[in-house]
Amino acid sequence: xxxxxxxxxxxxxxxxxxxxxxxxxxxxxxxxxxxxxxxxxxxxxxxxxxxxxxxxxxxxxxxxxxxxxxxxxxxxxxxxxxxxxxxx
Numbered sequence: 001x002x003x004x005x006x007x008x009x010x011x012x013x014x015x016x017x018x019x020x021x022x023x024x025x026x027x028x029x030x031x032x033x034x035x036x037x038x039x040x041x042x043x044x045x046x047x048x049x050x051x052x053x054x055x056x057x058x059x060x061x062x063x064x065x066x067x068x069x070x071x072x073x074x075x076x077x078x079x080x081x082x083x084x085x086x087x088x
Contacts, residue, residue: 007038018050025056033067045076052080059084 014031021027028051035044048062062068062081071077 005037007034010034011038023054025051025054026061028054029056029061033065036071037067041071041074044071045074045080048077048080052084057085 011031011034014027014034017027018031028047032044032047032051035041035047056062059081062084068077
């Protein structure tokens with residue numbers, strides 16, 4: 001879906017996924033990526049916060065994903081990922 005740049009559709013689908021499985025951080029990470037790729041930094045950062053609150057432990061899923069390049073320097077992004085476990 002990302003290759004077609006239909007981020008609005010992706011956002012709707014990932015929102016549904018987070019409603020179906022609200023305790024799984026993976027859906028929130030995907031939603032965050034869709035938001036940031038759609039140019040929506042604020043909702044992206046809010047969604048990252050939710051992913052961390054839901055138990056995100058896979059730092060690599062964030063740091064190795066180019067979708068997050070545009071928000072990596074944001075102080076809120078740095079603060080949220082600071083305490084995630086370092087994974088390879």
